[in-house]
Amino acid sequence: MDRFPIAATVNLDFTVSSAGAGVTGETPSIAIQRLTDDFFYDDGLPTGTRFVASFNTSTMSEVDLTNLPGLYRYQFPHTEDTTGSELFLIKLVNTGPNPQIEYRTVAFGPLRTAEDLSLCNLFGTVLDINGKADEGKQVRVSIIPNTILATGAKPGMSVDRIDTVTDVNGGFAIDLVRTLTVRLQIPSLGYNRKIVIPDASSVNFADL
Numbered sequence: 001m002d003r004f005p006i007a008a009t010v011n012l013d014f015t016v017s018s019a020g021a022g023v024t025g026e027t028p029s030i031a032i033q034r035l036t037d038d039f040f041y042d043d044g045l046p047t048g049t050r051f052v053a054s055f056n057t058s059t060m061s062e063v064d065l066t067n068l069p070g071l072y073r074y075q076f077p078h079t080e081d082t083t084g085s086e087l088f089l090i091k092l093v094n095t096g097p098n099p100q101i102e103y104r105t106v107a108f109g110p111l112r113t114a115e116d117l118s119l120c121n122l123f124g125t126v127l128d129i130n131g132k133a134d135e136g137k138q139v140r141v142s143i144i145p146n147t148i149l150a151t152g153a154k155p156g157m158s159v160d161r162i163d164t165v166t167d168v169n170g171g172f173a174i175d176l177v178r179t180l181t182v183r184l185q186i187p188s189l190g191y192n193r194k195i196v197i198p199d200a201s202s203v204n205f206a207d208l
Helices: none
Strands: 002-004 009-015 030-036 040-042 062-063 068-077 087-093 099-107 119-125 136-146 161-165 171-177 181-185 191-196 203-204
Touching: 002 203, 009 030, 009 099, 087 181, 099 119, 136 171, 161 171
Parallel strands: 002 099, 119 203
Antiparallel strands: 009 068, 030 040, 030 087, 062 068, 087 099, 119 171, 136 161, 136 181, 181 191
């Protein structure tokens, strides 16, 4: 999952390829669904009214067919979301002789400034079997070893385990010391893995 600043206009990219090479001249489409109410983005409507209940897609454009063949892009302005929602489900589809489909979740919210504390913001989204935001699901991080510092309430607080639950959008976020080795458990997904927190300001658990 990618995370962007609130009210940003973001590039949503999709690669169409065949036999390892990018394919030009395609017309892939994108559907942008707001997860708070399942409304879809329609750029053919007047600004400020572009989210509708019915399914809708928009056409993506080629970025550079000479130097970046197969790369298609759609620019989505978060300012069009008048509800201030955080999470959006993206469906990318290409039909014809080179059919491809991809699903992606993007988030909008304050970007963390964990660099000053040498922390990394571990975040993610938990969805149910229908692809809907799953609220109130347990997320547990167990520190390995248990003497390493993490932030549950205050920076520098020594803990051996941090528990949280997903919010109304299915999201969670926990600040952890960079390069820390932890066990991340999300019982509702059957997720139970030992991971290393990267030396970065933030990371989606799905990328580890």
